[in-house]
Amino acid sequence: MKIIAALKSPLSVVLSLFTILYLLGNSQIAITDPVESNYTLTALEMLKANDYMSPRIYGNYWFDKPIFFYWELIGAYKLFGINEFASRLFPTIFSISSLGFLYWFTTKIADRRLAITAVLVLGTSFAYWLLAKTVITDSTLFLFFNATLAFFYLAYSSNQKYYYYFCYIFAALSTLTKGPIGFLLPGLIIVLFLASQRNFIEVHHMKLPLGLPLFLVIVGSWYGYMYALHGSAFLDTFLGVHNVLRATVSEHPKDNVWYYYTAIFFAITLPWGFTVPKQLYQQWKQRIPNWYKPPNYINYNPTTMFLLIWAITINVFFQCMATKYTTYTYPSLFPIAILMARYLVAHPNRVKVTAFITGITYIVLTYTLAIPLTNQFYSGKHTARYIESLSDTTAPIYFHGNYRASIPFYSGKTIIRVVQDESLADTLPGGINWNAKNVMPITGFKEIDANKTAYLIESNPLKNNRPFDLDLITWSPVMKTSNTIISTHIPTH
Structure with a gap:
């Protein structure tokens, strides 16, 4: 009782x-x-x-x-x-x-x-x-x-x-x-x-x-x-x-x-x-x-x-x-x-x-x-679901913009942050500064191999002011979500 x-x-x-x-x-x-x-x-x-x-x-x-x-x-x-x-x-x-x-x-x-x-x-x-x-x-x-x-x-x-x-x-x-x-x-x-x-x-x-x-x-x-x-x-x-x-x-x-x-x-x-x-x-x-x-x-x-x-x-x-x-x-x-x-x-x-x-x-x-x-704007869940469906599981996946850790969480894939080469050294972690948070894989634009298939994820706000370095390689959009654009590069030879 x-x-x-x-x-x-x-x-x-x-x-x-x-x-x-x-x-x-x-x-x-x-x-x-x-x-x-x-x-x-x-x-x-x-x-x-x-x-x-x-x-x-x-x-x-x-x-x-x-x-x-x-x-x-x-x-x-x-x-x-x-x-x-x-x-x-x-x-x-x-x-x-x-x-x-x-x-x-x-x-x-x-x-x-x-x-x-x-x-x-x-x-x-x-x-x-x-x-x-x-x-x-x-x-x-x-x-x-x-x-x-x-x-x-x-x-x-x-x-x-x-x-x-x-x-x-x-x-x-x-x-x-x-x-x-x-x-x-x-x-x-x-x-x-x-x-x-x-x-x-x-x-x-x-x-x-x-x-x-x-x-x-x-x-x-x-x-x-x-x-x-x-x-x-x-x-x-x-x-x-x-x-x-x-x-x-x-x-x-x-x-x-x-x-x-x-x-x-x-x-x-x-x-x-x-x-x-x-x-x-x-x-x-x-x-x-x-x-x-x-x-x-x-x-x-x-x-x-x-x-x-x-x-x-x-x-x-x-x-x-x-x-x-x-x-x-x-x-x-x-x-x-x-x-x-x-x-x-x-x-x-x-x-x-x-x-x-x-x-x-x-x-x-x-x-x-x-x-x-959260599903449309503040998460990379939909982007991750698309990445999971890719048939080429060996192609590197790059991300430009505000990096989204939710994409590797949902997809289980390695997502490489790409930055302009001249700022790469200032982005990598080292010393007691806020770069210590940049522990995700990072590379410069010039390190992208044009002879290999690759995917690029870009934050939507950056789609109209893409850095010139990215255009050195031809990227073709394949998917767009409310917060990202996914493009692919496929070598022509």
Whole structure:
């Protein structure tokens, strides 16, 4: 009877509905470029090589991200085959798990009404729905990163100090998912909170003698192995390029503006972001009479202060980083959802109606936008299917334009990136710079043998300004998709 009652509980119903929402259409959403395809192709090559420790892509070791997400993909491929559903399975699983964890944590610091409201807010936020269906590390990081901070606060605010051990475990898993940021940023948030409470004496209760070795053992199980196997090549690429360089040199300079994360905040929190200005306005109205009392101007209770520091620090930290991505501040949605729920819990009917309409909207968007757009414009799936049908399996296949890793993922063929000869040396990887990402096969135009049959894939935007070097060989178009043109060269003799 207790099991039946649990299945009928509001949380079970809500999580079941979110599971359906996040799984819908996943088997039809093509693997997109440039991010999803890098993850799926890497996991596929690891699986084929029977190597579950060293990420690899295009036959080369690939030190872009730590190992945990690749393990998820490999596990899904072993269970369900190599397809879109399997690729998107674990992001959905971790997103549902995070909603359950949010509910549990919120009941610990507040009550069930606030908890279920927070779950509805987070689960229907635009970024959360989108990343629950996206093949990237962020859904996994979301759970591990926020669990680290949640268990810290539960240990800090109670006599159950054993929660600190969970803090170390999840910090380690976070580090195995995203890198050093998995423990450095939670650590910064904890330090700032302790400073706000003037309570650094709590450090003595944080189980450091056992917690720190526990963290190091979990993290060292992979990082130590990678360094022992690959040495400085691992450190230079993983730490030098994908951590230090990413923080100091913008990968996308046009996005490196001071207002970047402020600008996208209302987009990623749709449809709930409107509550933030209202809450700020209400706080401002309440505190105007006491504005002349600086020492007591901010007198939030510890829980509110922790949630605010949690959310604000994530956004400010990544705003200070040179490279900016829309997903970097994604973990901040966990505390933000609780803060929003505090305002919305007084309006339960509005929350239910908004969540329902938003869920229906996401279903419509899945079938009217996500599936058609990914298949037609953001993936090389159709191009790969044509390449699979080629009768000449020995002919080299070249790609000019924005390289699509989804084509080798879907086709299993080697796709050679071709660039102008004078820029070849500046394109090849070497040193601590962004060229380290160019690990696909690369050649110059003049290296194409005119005496052999070959195929050329070109990105559509480049079809009207083809470099002169390509015209040194006669290419005949044989297929056109919405995002590429495929041509062939057949020697006349």
